[in-house]
Amino acid sequence: MSDKYGVDQAPDCYPGTNVLINLLGLRNADDLxxxxxxxxxxxAMKLEFVLPPYSLTTLKNVHHTLFEKIYAWAGETRTLALSKGMTRFCSPEFIEREVAKEFLGMADAGWFEGYSRDRLVSSVAESYGNINVAHPFRDGNGRTQRVVFEYIIFNVGYLVDWHSVDREGWIEACIQSFYGADQPLADIFDQCIGASLIENEF
Incomplete structure (x- = not known):
């Protein structure tokens, strides 16, 4: 596993490594x-579908479930500034505000209920990209977001399957979204979102 964020951003890593201090005591990045x-x-098998409204609390609950056996800070928003390559994520003090703003926008849009499939694809891609820029957690953001967006997509009558997209595909699409190009993320959601479970689309 490559250094995700750089050793200069790793005060919460084991000394001299880029491996996050973990409850398993693993000091090899690939093992972790x-x-x-x-x-x-x-x-993930413990997680059950949740109806809207969704919020940062939803993200925290999912993150805690996914990572509680791995990190002591599971479910807690990060306090460390993070960047990956040329991508600098939201400063910690603005995370709650930015995430709340994005979820409020989705709430104002009725959580995309009644959207056509094409409109749903573009809308969830934009919102996913915006929350990814906020990057609420020290690690595990992508996995956590995908669960919550699975709730959002299922709530409006669609199934979603992420398995057709590899990690590099997600990373590249998120980088493009950071720089304002949401189409690669939209292409991923178009690939992963199945047919409507509701017969009549608007």
Whole structure:
């Protein structure tokens, strides 16, 4: 596993490494990555569909469920400034405001209920990208967001399957979204969102 954020941003890592201090005591990045994925899969089976409204609290609850056996700070918003390459995420003091603003926008849009599939794809892509820029957690943002957006998409009558998209595809699409190009994320959602479970679309 590559250094995700840079060792200069790692006061919460084991000394001299880019491995986050974890409840498993793992000090090898690849081992931690493998353990995360396995434990996430197990934990995800505990998650049940949640109706709107959604909020930062929803994200925190999902993150805690997915990572409570891995990190002591599971479900807590980050306090560390983060960047990845040329991408600098939201400063910690603005996370709550920015995430709340995005969820308020989705609430004002009726959580996309009644949207055509094409409009749904573009709308969730834009909102996903905006929350990704906020990057509420020290790690595990993508996995947490996908669960919450699965709730949002299912609530309006669609199934979604993320398995057709690899990690690099997600990363590249999120980078493009950061710079204002939402189409790569929209392409991913178009690929992952299935047919409507509701016969009559508006």
């Amino acid at each position: 990555d493998e353990a995360e994925r396995y434990l996430n899969e197990v934990a």
